[in-house]
Amino acid sequence: MRERSHHDMGGLPAGPVDRHEHDYAEWERRVDAMCVLVGNKKLVSVDQRRRNIEQLPPEVYDQTAYYEKWVLSLGESLIQRGLITTEELARKMAEVQNRVRG
Amino acid sequence: MSEARYRPGERVRVMKAYPLGHVRTPYYIRGHTGTIERVCGAFPNPEELAQMRDGLPPQPLYRVRFLQKDVWPDYRGSAKDVLEVEIFQHWLEPA
Numbered sequence: 001m002r003e004r005s006h007h008d009m010g011g012l013p014a015g016p017v018d019r020h021e022h023d024y025a026e027w028e029r030r031v032d033a034m035c036v037l038v039g040n041k042k043l044v045s046v047d048q049r050r051r052n053i054e055q056l057p058p059e060v061y062d063q064t065a066y067y068e069k070w071v072l073s074l075g076e077s078l079i080q081r082g083l084i085t086t087e088e089l090a091r092k093m094a095e096v097q098n099r100v101r102g
Numbered sequence: 103m104s105e106a107r108y109r110p111g112e113r114v115r116v117m118k119a120y121p122l123g124h125v126r127t128p129y130y131i132r133g134h135t136g137t138i139e140r141v142c143g144a145f146p147n148p149e150e151l152a153q154m155r156d157g158l159p160p161q162p163l164y165r166v167r168f169l170q171k172d173v174w175p176d177y178r179g180s181a182k183d184v185l186e187v188e189i190f191q192h193w194l195e196p197a
Contacts, residue, residue: 003120003129004120004129005129008128008129010128010129010130011128011129011130011173011174045151045152045154047124047148047149047151047152047157048124048151048152048153048154050124050148050152051123051124051152051153054124080154081154
């Protein structure tokens with residue numbers, strides 16, 4: 001068993017931190033809003049979402065942006081809570097993909 | 103609410119534990135000894151909240167002060183520099 005979880009990287013050698021501010025994309029705002037909503041309704045805690053982010057496979061963790069991690073963990077949390085099923089999520093994702101492809 | 107076991111000024115050691123699941127105690131501080139700076143209050147246990155339980159009773163949370171030179175073997179700043187980490191009571195033992 002590994003002692004240090006992949007996300008727990010405090011103190012490891014790393015490059016400088018990019019401190020530039022940037023505008024949020026519309027999808028990022030939506031993900032943020034959904035997380036606040038399910039939090040306010042006491043459906044999904046921030047701790048449950050953090051746990052799901054921390055359990056992303058290391059290569060996924062490294063390759064995804066901040067809000068990509070949020071949306072992955074939100075979907076997982078909603079499934080764990082029984083609010084949506086994996087089948088419903090898959091169906092919706094296929095639907096959106098088809099819409100985007102036109 | 104669980105009783106606060108430590109008071110400001112007391113020396114504590116962070117447990118050297120490596121549980122699975124969501125914990126708020128960073129890896130780099132485990133096993134180190136510091137001083138209670140303040141009692142922050144008591145909060146539902148995030149390790150339990152992460153598992154979709156209520157985390158009650160609330161667990162005391164402390165701000166613990168460590169010397170930077172104690173935490174990082176190659177620290178080059180002042181020997182008085184400190185690092186403060188907020189740590190829940192169940193991660194601490196008397197030092």
